[in-house]
Amino acid sequence: MTERKLRDEIRASALAAGFYMGGETLAIDFVDTIKLKANPVLDYFDNEELYREFWRIQRPVLPAGAVSEGVAPDREQAKQLRFAIRTLFEDALNASALDRSSLDVVNGFALRAASVPQLDATGHSRETVTGGGDALLGAVARSAIETVADFRACIRHCESERCSMMFFSASGHRAWCSATCGNRVRVARFAAQRSREADQRTS
Numbered sequence: 402m403t404e405r406k407l408r409d410e411i412r413a414s415a416l417a418a419g420f421y422m423g424g425e426t427l428a429i430d431f432v433d434t435i436k437l438k439a440n441p442v443l444d445y446f447d448n449e450e451l452y453r454e455f456w457r458i459q460r461p462v463l464p465a466g467a468v469s470e471g472v473a474p475d476r477e478q479a480k481q482l483r484f485a486i487r488t489l490f491e492d493a494l495n496a497s498a499l500d501r502s503s504l505d506v507v508n509g510f511a512l513r514a515a516s517v518p519q520l521d522a523t524g525h526s527r528e529t530v531t532g533g534g535d536a537l538l539g540a541v542a543r544s545a546i547e548t549v550a551d552f553r554a555c556i557r558h559c560e561s562e563r564c565s566m567m568f569f570s571a572s573g574h575r576a577w578c579s580a581t582c583g584n585r586v587r588v589a590r591f592a593a594q595r596s597r598e599a600d601q602r603t604s
């Protein structure tokens with residue numbers, strides 16, 4: 402399966418499950434599990450069922466050895482990592498120096514997903530990480546490191562003022578996280594334009 406098709410499938414599963422976003426990089430999808438500009442803030446990880454669903458949906462991009470049925474990482478640690486990754490993404494987006502303590506958190510989690518070669522019966526070597534929740538958070542940290550180190554220029558914020566979602570734009574031309582946000586902004590702009598025109602007619 403191509404990378405693009407895989408991302409599309411993850412996106413479709415995430416939307417079907419009730420998430421707002423999906424199918425960016427693993428670390429960006431992870432960061433997008435909280436709507437910071439919703440009032441009140443909507444944290445999808447506060448819902449145990451959705452939290453577990455996140456790991457099921459991302460399974461195709463998680464290291465095989467790290468995934469075992471029903472195992473999800475500690476939720477508070479996941480939230481701590483998510484906050485640190487968002488901070489690094491914001492810094493990268495603003496071309497600021499990367500926040501030291503967030504770097505320590507992300508680098509620390511990445512250490513948990515160290516992989517080792519394992520030889521199979523056919524004589525092939527396969528990189529394998531040990532199972533459990535730690536390796537899953539480690540995989541997210543690794544994805545965050547790759548995203549900042551290799552694709553810093555592709556990290557974007559949704560241009561809707563009411564949206565905190567981030568996304569991956571390879572071309573740099575994408576302005577909105579989703580069609581929903583794009584339509585909302587276009588409708589608002591159109592309404593503002595109409596009201597300006599109406600003002601001009603009456604004044």
Ligand SMILES: [Zn+2]
Nearest residue numbers: 559564578582
């Ligand atoms: Zn948006």
